[in-house]
Amino acid sequence: MTGGYLKGRIRREDIITAAVAVYGEAGYHGSSLREIAKRAGITHAGLLYYFPTKEALLAAVLERRDAEDAERERLRATPGLDVLRHFLALAEHNVRHPGIVDLYSRLAAEAVAADHPAHGYFVRHYRAAREGVVGSFQALADRGELRPGVDPRAAALTFIALMDGLQVQWLTTPDEVDLVGSLRFYLRTLLTVPLD
Numbered sequence: 001m002t003g004g005y006l007k008g009r010i011r012r013e014d015i016i017t018a019a020v021a022v023y024g025e026a027g028y029h030g031s032s033l034r035e036i037a038k039r040a041g042i043t044h045a046g047l048l049y050y051f052p053t054k055e056a057l058l059a060a061v062l063e064r065r066d067a068e069d070a071e072r073e074r075l076r077a078t079p080g081l082d083v084l085r086h087f088l089a090l091a092e093h094n095v096r097h098p099g100i101v102d103l104y105s106r107l108a109a110e111a112v113a114a115d116h117p118a119h120g121y122f123v124r125h126y127r128a129a130r131e132g133v134v135g136s137f138q139a140l141a142d143r144g145e146l147r148p149g150v151d152p153r154a155a156a157l158t159f160i161a162l163m164d165g166l167q168v169q170w171l172t173t174p175d176e177v178d179l180v181g182s183l184r185f186y187l188r189t190l191l192t193v194p195l196d
Contacts, residue, residue: 055117079135
């Protein structure tokens with residue numbers, strides 16, 4: 001790896017880190033590339049060298065978050081209880097890092113508009129999350145570890161919606177909402193085997 005290549009990668013990571021901070025404070029639409037460049041300690045032109053559009057930078061921020069979550073929580077484990085446990089571990093991580101949860105929640109809300117630059121990302125993100133959890137609930141059902149009558153697709157859709165909805169409630173009133181405990185409660189109502 002050459003020095004220039006490493007320096008460029010470090011600069012890109014610095015810009016993404018600055019963007020996370022600015023998006024978390026002002027949302028995507030309320031942020032500017034000039035402010036992000038200032039926070040990253042480079043010129044606006046320098047930022048544009050690495051990310052020619054605001055949309056390209058947003059994509060990099062979202063891709064970094066997904067990659068970090070997947071690596072840390074092993075969200076691509078064998079379908080079944082392990083995947084559900086990893087989602088709970090992700091929720092536990094999120095409770096310790098409210099800034100990234102706030103950023104994610106703001107962007108998800110903004111991106112419901114079809115013309116938002118992150119709309120396609122969130123369509124793909126939610127589809128992949130649902131498919132992964134459906135696969136886990138289906139594997140549990142096949143082994144008799146899911147209560148009779150529980151539809152794996154409906155359970156997965158509800159779990160992902162519950163996770164995101166609880167995050168918003170938790171951000172609003174953290175002392176009143178037990179994010180992880182509520183997710184555990186939901187999963188326990190569906191399972192015929194211990195979750196832990």
